[in-house]
Amino acid sequence: MSTPVFAVSPPDLMVGDEEDQQKLWVVEARDLARGFCGALFLALPLLYTLEMWERARLIPTWDLALIMILAYFGNVGFALFNGFKNKLGRKAAWFDALTAMGIGVVASALTLTLINRLNAGIPAETMVKLVLLETVPTSFGASLAINQLGGNGRRKIEQLYSADFKKIVATSLGALMFSFNIAPTVETQIIGNSLTWWHTLAIVAFSVAVSALMVFFAGFVQRGDDSGVLRTEWVETFFSYLVSLLVSALLLWMFGFIDFDTPLQVAVPWVVTMGYATTLAGAAGRLII
Amino acid sequence: MSDAKQDLDPAEESTTAQDPPPTWLEWSARAVSAVLIVGLIGYLVQAGLGASDPAEFGFNVVQRDVRQAGGHWVLPVEIANQGDVSVADLAVTVELMDGDAVVTSEAVTVPLLGRGASANVEFWLGADPSRHEVRFEVGSYLVP
Numbered sequence: 001m002s003t004p005v006f007a008v009s010p011p012d013l014m015v016g017d018e019e020d021q022q023k024l025w026v027v028e029a030r031d032l033a034r035g036f037c038g039a040l041f042l043a044l045p046l047l048y049t050l051e052m053w054e055r056a057r058l059i060p061t062w063d064l065a066l067i068m069i070l071a072y073f074g075n076v077g078f079a080l081f082n083g084f085k086n087k088l089g090r091k092a093a094w095f096d097a098l099t100a101m102g103i104g105v106v107a108s109a110l111t112l113t114l115i116n117r118l119n120a121g122i123p124a125e126t127m128v129k130l131v132l133l134e135t136v137p138t139s140f141g142a143s144l145a146i147n148q149l150g151g152n153g154r155r156k157i158e159q160l161y162s163a164d165f166k167k168i169v170a171t172s173l174g175a176l177m178f179s180f181n182i183a184p185t186v187e188t189q190i191i192g193n194s195l196t197w198w199h200t201l202a203i204v205a206f207s208v209a210v211s212a213l214m215v216f217f218a219g220f221v222q223r224g225d226d227s228g229v230l231r232t233e234w235v236e237t238f239f240s241y242l243v244s245l246l247v248s249a250l251l252l253w254m255f256g257f258i259d260f261d262t263p264l265q266v267a268v269p270w271v272v273t274m275g276y277a278t279t280l281a282g283a284a285g286r287l288i289i
Numbered sequence: 290m291s292d293a294k295q296d297l298d299p300a301e302e303s304t305t306a307q308d309p310p311p312t313w314l315e316w317s318a319r320a321v322s323a324v325l326i327v328g329l330i331g332y333l334v335q336a337g338l339g340a341s342d343p344a345e346f347g348f349n350v351v352q353r354d355v356r357q358a359g360g361h362w363v364l365p366v367e368i369a370n371q372g373d374v375s376v377a378d379l380a381v382t383v384e385l386m387d388g389d390a391v392v393t394s395e396a397v398t399v400p401l402l403g404r405g406a407s408a409n410v411e412f413w414l415g416a417d418p419s420r421h422e423v424r425f426e427v428g429s430y431l432v433p
Binding site for chain 1: 305312329
């Protein structure tokens with residue numbers, strides 16, 4: 001029988017196995033603490049990054065609102081496969097994503113205040129934008145707390161979704177998580193502007209090759225379910241590369257570097273340059289999930 | 290549905306329900322999170338809807354801090370962005386005027402000036418600003 005969505009347990013309810021019984025509220029407090037630590041662990045470099053502070057001052061309001069909506073769905077994806085709770089039965093991805101974003105707001109606001117990036121001299125709107133923009137990586141950190149900092153849960157999530165779905169989500173989320181540290185910086189544009197078309201093509205070829213090398217030949221982990229449309233190695237590799245390029249373009253848009261008016265000859269080298277990082281990270285994501 | 294999936298109980302499969310259900314602690318965390326996120330985005334959207342003025346700048350000479358240093362006159366100025374858009378690379382020139390003639394001038398670039406924000410800059414000038422008319426001129430800036 002399914003549990004009602006909006007049910008409430010008494011706080012002193014004991015949970016856990018026979019040898020390790022704990023009150024449920026204590027377990028929940030540990031979950032929140034784990035999420036908070038995960039948020040800081042992943043996102044501290046971005047809380048210390050000048051480009052993030054600058055972007056918060058320049059980003060259009062509607063772009064940021066859209067980014068927050070996308071970040072929520074990203075967090076749902078992370079919560080499905082990871083999260084900050086260590087028991088699958090206590091996970092609720094749609095709610096956990098919301099909590100992760102709340103944790104992200106608190107972690108961002110506290111750290112930015114401590115390092116004097118939020119103070120009385122800054123207009124309220126700028127402070128709100130800065131906290132929300134930093135909430136994207138901090139909430140991702142909270143949603144990835146189990147993977148980053150450990151936990152004793154045995155994930156059975158692989159039983160729930162199709163192989164294709166897992167691969168696409170893993171590529172997207174892996175690419176997003178890792179490349180977020182690179183995306184706000186101007187180096188991607190500097191590199192992209194210096195490339196000839198031969199360099200660009202070579203980066204495309206090398207990105208695809210390294211992705212295949214990492215997932216299929218290096219033998220980091222034993223691969224699981226190989227059913228679905230993406231079951232052959234070359235289809236998975238090329239489709240994942242396309243997904244990684246989309247994530248690259250999304251990140252470059254998010255930080256104000258490209259939009260629909262950017263000429264293709266300018267945008268393509270940038271997206272391909274960023275795509276090198278997102279492809280590697282996407283490959284790592286497919287190994288982890 | 291795979292055979293393995295049939296081994297999962299409904300709470301493990303669900304993306305909204307939990308077993309056991311959360312206590313008030315977790316529900317409170319969810320509620321606070323929802324209020325924080327919706328409140329911050331709501332504030333932002335409300336501020337965004339009301340904003341329409343183009344970039345406009347105010348200049349305030351901090352008279353009490355005008356001083357001489359290293360053979361120059363130091364003129365502290367607070368530059369405020371009074372418009373509704375943030376700007377980058379704001380180029381400002383200060384000129385000391387004697388009638389229509391420019392006695393001396395100095396330029397500065399402010400890397401970023403957010404909407405409603407202000408920046409304090411100091412111009413090092415070759416003449417005493419208290420003896421001349423001080424004129425400010427905005428040269429250029431980047432609009433996001």
